[in-house]
Amino acid sequence: MINQLDFGGFDPAFVGTSLDFSSVDALRLFNEFRLGTAPASFSELHPTERFAALSTESVLWHELRHFHDSLLAPYSAYVFRLRIDMLVNLLGLFTYILDREISPKANCIPVPLIRWWHMNDADRATWLAMLPPRTDGAAWVPVNVPVFEERDVKLTSRVEKRLLKSFDELLRLVSAKRDRIRDLTFNPRLVSALSSFQPWQVFELSGLAVQIQDLWSVYGADDVRFFVNRIVQTPESPYSAPLLLAQQICNAAGVEFSWALAGICSAWSLFGSYEHDHWDACPSVRFSRLWHLLSTEGVDLSRSVPDLFEHWSACLKLSTVADAIAETRKIYIGIPEVLVKHFEAAGLTRDKSSDLLLRVTTGVAQSSELMAKIISEDIGTYAVPYSYLESLDRYVNANVRYVLQSTGVIFGPSRDELQTSGKVITWEVEQAGKRVVLLYAEPLKLSEKQFVTADDALELSDLFALTEFVFSDLGRERGDVQRAGRVAFGESHLLPVEVY
Numbered sequence: 001m002i003n004q005l006d007f008g009g010f011d012p013a014f015v016g017t018s019l020d021f022s023s024v025d026a027l028r029l030f031n032e033f034r035l036g037t038a039p040a041s042f043s044e045l046h047p048t049e050r051f052a053a054l055s056t057e058s059v060l061w062h063e064l065r066h067f068h069d070s071l072l073a074p075y076s077a078y079v080f081r082l083r084i085d086m087l088v089n090l091l092g093l094f095t096y097i098l099d100r101e102i103s104p105k106a107n108c109i110p111v112p113l114i115r116w117w118h119m120n121d122a123d124r125a126t127w128l129a130m131l132p133p134r135t136d137g138a139a140w141v142p143v144n145v146p147v148f149e150e151r152d153v154k155l156t157s158r159v160e161k162r163l164l165k166s167f168d169e170l171l172r173l174v175s176a177k178r179d180r181i182r183d184l185t186f187n188p189r190l191v192s193a194l195s196s197f198q199p200w201q202v203f204e205l206s207g208l209a210v211q212i213q214d215l216w217s218v219y220g221a222d223d224v225r226f227f228v229n230r231i232v233q234t235p236e237s238p239y240s241a242p243l244l245l246a247q248q249i250c251n252a253a254g255v256e257f258s259w260a261l262a263g264i265c266s267a268w269s270l271f272g273s274y275e276h277d278h279w280d281a282c283p284s285v286r287f288s289r290l291w292h293l294l295s296t297e298g299v300d301l302s303r304s305v306p307d308l309f310e311h312w313s314a315c316l317k318l319s320t321v322a323d324a325i326a327e328t329r330k331i332y333i334g335i336p337e338v339l340v341k342h343f344e345a346a347g348l349t350r351d352k353s354s355d356l357l358l359r360v361t362t363g364v365a366q367s368s369e370l371m372a373k374i375i376s377e378d379i380g381t382y383a384v385p386y387s388y389l390e391s392l393d394r395y396v397n398a399n400v401r402y403v404l405q406s407t408g409v410i411f412g413p414s415r416d417e418l419q420t421s422g423k424v425i426t427w428e429v430e431q432a433g434k435r436v437v438l439l440y441a442e443p444l445k446l447s448e449k450q451f452v453t454a455d456d457a458l459e460l461s462d463l464f465a466l467t468e469f470v471f472s473d474l475g476r477e478r479g480d481v482q483r484a485g486r487v488a489f490g491e492s493h494l495l496p497v498e499v500y
């Protein structure tokens, strides 16, 4: 079972937590943990299975922490805003793709568009000539897409008459947004010949601190030691570097290894204000500076968390956690406001997608507002993994998406009955007369405080997947991306054809 890897631990494409299961056994074990019927010990298992079982037991809390961190950290709010912005522009691309005046005789769409756009006319002709004949005997006619040229174009998001020129501008706008996401999520200043320290690793440390605290409480010291050693001995694991960081920051501070301190340090590092500190608000920059400070002055663990946070911000002349959380709230509240203005300015009639975008972004803003209120009254409980896990009923409830890779699950009750019990199924196939579910979601029942429904969260992730299918050259092998594309174009006159 794999924890998701994404833009800093939180994939803005799904509002909630997303779990990938590669076998039915893993899902069964996960459900046993949820019901409290899982085995009390795994120490007899083969090491690979023991590690998999412990990961399955604890992954939900790791992912839940990512969700909560994302509602509080300015970094996540900026990434979410850029992703939504990019999505709106990508949806604009569909009006060009489907426009019969631009492409009167088109019968196929080369995907991803980013590759096709960068191919010149000669390469496009060669590619078309290599395609197998169509079943209807007609010639392949791709959608009319401009050819990318290296030149400066002033980018605006205004709506022009639909021409190839404005199609080209829209493609440039989407590419520019994608580059800005990269600017935020990848810090070139923290790359050396041997290693690279990026913001997502600080998010991972925060998730791991919570995950390991849970393992400690449920299974005890031996299993935690086994779990941690296994990760550290697997250098290719995305979690080995964050774990080493946790050990080293405790060493630097001259204290015994402590998950509480790792949780506190990652929380302070995640909550930096970009308005105040510009690029120094980057979680990995804050973490590195904190490390140097702790190596010179150590850490006084008798001080309260708010006191430590104030002290660190003051010593390092960096923004306070309160500054950061105020900024996060402002960004999230601004997203639906900007969307309304955009839809009005573009003269767009509101449709299913625009209504969905407004509902979800408003729900995310409400979630962030509630989290901010709770945290501003009591950051200490949130920062320390033990007390965080004891207080989940105070925080915003999350939806969980179950992605079943190369496997599926058969539920007894009908789809309607499942819907009534809160499960939302979006992808199922029929096999040997049985309905096999490959993708579904349901809300966790940790608190009553929930502002985005599982239905809406799934629908939005479908929209993201569809736009990735059409545009992006990354993540194309993902089942949800392929499915969203095939479903959307299933009834259309355009057949999607992959460009390599």
Ligand SMILES: [Zn+2]
Binding pocket: 003, 004, 009, 062, 063, 066, 203, 204, 207
């Ligand atoms: Zn993670």
